Amino acid sequence: xxxxxxxxxxxxxxxxxxxxxxxxxxxxxxxxxxxxxxxxxxxxxxxxxxxxxxxxxxxxxxxxxxxxxxxxxxxxxxxxxxxxxxxxxxxxxxxxxxxxxxxxxxxxxxxxxxxxxxxxxxxxxxxxxxxxxxxxxxxxxxxxxxxxxxxxxxxxxxxxxxxxxxxxxxxxxxxxxxxxxxxxxxxxxxxxxxxxxxxxxxxxxxxxxxxxxxxxxxxxxxxxxx
Amino acid sequence: xxxxxxxxxxxxxxxxxxxxxxxxxxxxxxxxxxxxxxxxxxxxxxxxxxxxxxxxxxxxxxxxxxxxxxxxxxxxxxxxxxxxxxxxxxxxxxxxxxxxxxxxxxxxxxxxxxxxxxxxxxxxxxxxxxxxxxxxxxxxxxxxxxxxxxxxxxxxxxxxxxxxxxxxxxxxxxxxxxxxxxxxxxxxxxxxxxxxxxxxxxxxxxxxxxxxxxxxxxxxxxxxxxxxxxxxxxxxxxxxxxxxxx
Numbered sequence: 292x293x294x295x296x297x298x299x300x301x302x303x304x305x306x307x308x309x310x311x312x313x314x315x316x317x318x319x320x321x322x323x324x325x326x327x328x329x330x331x332x333x334x335x336x337x338x339x340x341x342x343x344x345x346x347x348x349x350x351x352x353x354x355x356x357x358x359x360x361x362x363x364x365x366x367x368x369x370x371x372x373x374x375x376x377x378x379x380x381x382x383x384x385x386x387x388x389x390x391x392x393x394x395x396x397x398x399x400x401x402x403x404x405x406x407x408x409x410x411x412x413x414x415x416x417x418x419x420x421x422x423x424x425x426x427x428x429x430x431x432x433x434x435x436x437x438x439x440x441x442x443x444x445x446x447x448x449x450x451x452x453x454x455x456x457x458x459x460x461x462x463x464x465x466x467x468x469x470x471x472x473x474x475x476x477x478x479x480x481x482x483x484x485x486x487x488x489x490x491x492x493x494x495x496x497x498x499x500x501x502x503x504x505x506x507x508x509x510x511x512x513x514x515x516x517x
Numbered sequence: 518x519x520x521x522x523x524x525x526x527x528x529x530x531x532x533x534x535x536x537x538x539x540x541x542x543x544x545x546x547x548x549x550x551x552x553x554x555x556x557x558x559x560x561x562x563x564x565x566x567x568x569x570x571x572x573x574x575x576x577x578x579x580x581x582x583x584x585x586x587x588x589x590x591x592x593x594x595x596x597x598x599x600x601x602x603x604x605x606x607x608x609x610x611x612x613x614x615x616x617x618x619x620x621x622x623x624x625x626x627x628x629x630x631x632x633x634x635x636x637x638x639x640x641x642x643x644x645x646x647x648x649x650x651x652x653x654x655x656x657x658x659x660x661x662x663x664x665x666x667x668x669x670x671x672x673x674x675x676x677x678x679x680x681x682x683x684x685x686x687x688x689x690x691x692x693x694x695x696x697x698x699x700x701x702x703x704x705x706x707x708x709x710x711x712x713x714x715x716x717x718x719x720x721x722x723x724x725x726x727x728x729x730x731x732x733x734x735x736x737x738x739x740x741x742x743x744x745x746x747x748x749x750x751x752x753x754x755x756x757x758x759x760x761x762x763x
Contacts, residue, residue, distance in 0.1 A: 305577050305759040309748040312583050312590075312646060312755070315696075316744035318653050324737040325663030327714075327730060332721045365738060401727035 320367070329403040341398060357515060358396045361435075362404035366419075367412025371439050376410050379457075380437075383464045388504040390468060393517050406433050406471050408464075413440040427493055428463050430470035437463060446493045454501045462492055462503035469505065473513030549615075552608025556621035563600050563628035570598070570632060571762045574639070587646050594636065594643035602626045635761040641690065642754045648693030649747060652700055655682045656743070659707075673711050680704045692750035699746045706736040 310316060329337070341358040361384075363377050377399065383389060384397035391397070409419075416423040419436055423429035427446075428438045444450075445459035454462075469489050477487040482498035488505040490497065511517060523531070573593055577586055602625035604612055611618030658679055661672045683701050688694050710733040717725035 305575070305755055305762070306586075309744075309751040310583070312586055313649060313653075313747060313751055314583060315649060315653055315656075315747040316741070318656055319740045319744050322656065322659045322661070322737065322740050324734055325661055325668065327669070327733075330718055330726075332718075333723060333726060336721075336723050364734060368741060369738075401730040 323366070326362070326407070327402045329400075334403075337400060357394060357517070358398050359406075359515065360398050360400045360404040361406045361408050362400050362402050363408045363410070365410050366436075367415035367439075369410055369412060369439055371410060371442055373410065376437075376442065379460055380408055380464050383461045384468060386461070386504075389461070389465050390472065390505060390512075392505070392510055393472075393512055393515065395512075395515065395517070406435055406468075408468075409434050409436045410439055410442065411436050413438050428467050430467045433471070435464075435467045435471050437467065441493065448495055449493060449501065452496050452501055458501065458503050459493075462488070462501070465503055465505060466492070469509070471514060473511075473515075474509065477509075548608070549611070552604070552611045553615070553617050555604065555608050556611060556618045556625075559600075559602060559604075560621040560624040560628075563602070563625040563632070566598055566600055567628045567632050567635075570596075570635060574635065574758065574762050577758075587650075590639060590643050590646060594639040596636070598632055598636070600625070600629055600632065602629055631761065635758070638754070638758045638761055641692075642758055645690040645692050645750060645754055648688035648690045649696060649751075651686055651688070652683075652693065652697055655679050655686070656700060656740075658682075659740075669711075673708075676704055676707050676711065680708065692754060696743065696747045696750060700743050703736070703740050703743055706739065707733075710736045 306312075337360070341360070363373075363380065365373065381397065381399055385391050411419075413425045416425050416427075416429055416436060416438055419429060419434055420431035423431055423436065426438070426440075428441055429436045441463060442460060445454065445456055449459050449462075465488055474489045476491055477489045479486055479490055479497035479499035484499050485502035485506065486492050486496055486499035488502065488509055490499065492499075492501055570593075577589060581589070602622055603609060604618070604622070608618075612622040613619070656679065658675050659672070661668055661675075665671060680701070683697055683704065686697070688697055710729060714726065714729035714733055717729050
């Protein structure tokens with residue numbers, strides 16, 4: 292016979308969230324493809340192509356000396372246009388106003404890049420590192436992680452300061468890549484000045500004007516020995 | 518006035534008839550009254566049982582883990598509720614002849630129908646959850662431990678085994694069959710992508726290799742769509758249960 296225990300919240304509706312009953316999503320989200328190491332033949336081919344590209348680049352841009360490969364992946368439920376993400380990241384990294392001024396060419400590879408550019412669902416950020424917040428983008432080890440919410444809508448402080456979305460995307464990609472290149476955070480140098488790229492502009496401009504590109508003083512990289 | 522005195526034998530017969538009549542009237546009255554009480558009790562019991570079942574189902578709203586909640590669904594779906602709305606021979610006739618009996622049987626029958634519908638919805642939910650657990654256990658084998666040497670071979674082997682397991686398993690729940698079909702499609706995509714990668718690698722074909730890597734990543738990402746299908750089924754089943762406890 293059915294028990295007749297009185298329930299205090301008997302007027303509460305039934306939980307209808309599938310996660311209240313099932314671990315299906317948790318299970319399938321845990322099944323991810325690790326980075327596939329490039330086979331030797333591919334490494335050789337890519338190295339040859341990179342060397343050729345580097346030579347071409349040097350002839351057109353004498354400053355370009357080093358090719359830095361990166362791969363792109365996603366984590367969690369990504370709804371943003373991945374093709375657009377890849378294209379804009381590549382444009383930003385190789386923009387003549389950006390880190391390319393170090394004499395570096397960034398090249399996207401299918402897998403096994405020196406760093407991985409990740410477009411991640413906001414709630415996936417803390418899974419990379421306890422120091423990563425679901426509110427912002429982050430860098431954890433080899434992963435340069437762009438928070439999908441920020442990619443799609445920048446931040447209130449950025450928007451309030453009149454920054455455009457494409458500018459924000461330049462900034463966040465350059466800033467997080469800057470961490471991978473070996474930079475820490477910096478503060479605004481003075482009211483009205485362009486913010487250093489490595490300032491946390493997503494949170495507060497501190498009186499600086501927004502700036503998506505590295506300042507001349509930031510053009511160095513311990514990661515690349517530059 | 519002078520009352521004629523009956524012969525002794527006749528007086529005994531009359532007395533017996535009167536006594537018998539009185540016994541019949543008394544007994545009949547007792548039967549009618551007790552029958553009415555039985556019908557009232559049936560209606561009341563069915564009402565209480567329905568209310569208690571609803572309360573128990575609402576316990577699914579309490580704080581508990583998904584595992585505990587599934588166990589509760591299981592328990593509720595398995596409960597046998599011994600209610601019938603038919604009367605025994607000695608009072609059943611009242612539901613046809615007396616208003617009180619008729620009303621009581623109507624209330625009992627209505628409650629019984631609600632109990633049956635609620636239990637059926639719980640059974641459907643239980644059956645789905647049972648099948649889904651099996652599908653989850655199959656999918657769990659796909660989780661890759663990249664710290665192990667040869668993880669790629671292990672991953673491919675896991676896909677083949679999972680595919681076999683999905684063809685062997687036949688869910689009872691129609692909703693779970695949809696989830697299984699989706700899982701089978703996703704497993705086929707995974708397998709095809711790995712094959713494409715191996716072929717490209719064998720031929721040292723950079724373009725196809727890179728395409729295959731992208732497709733493989735995509736195929737793993739799309740596994741999350743199984744959860745989308747599962748969510749839809751689960752939400753509809755829970756909604757049916759909820760509609761019966763309003």
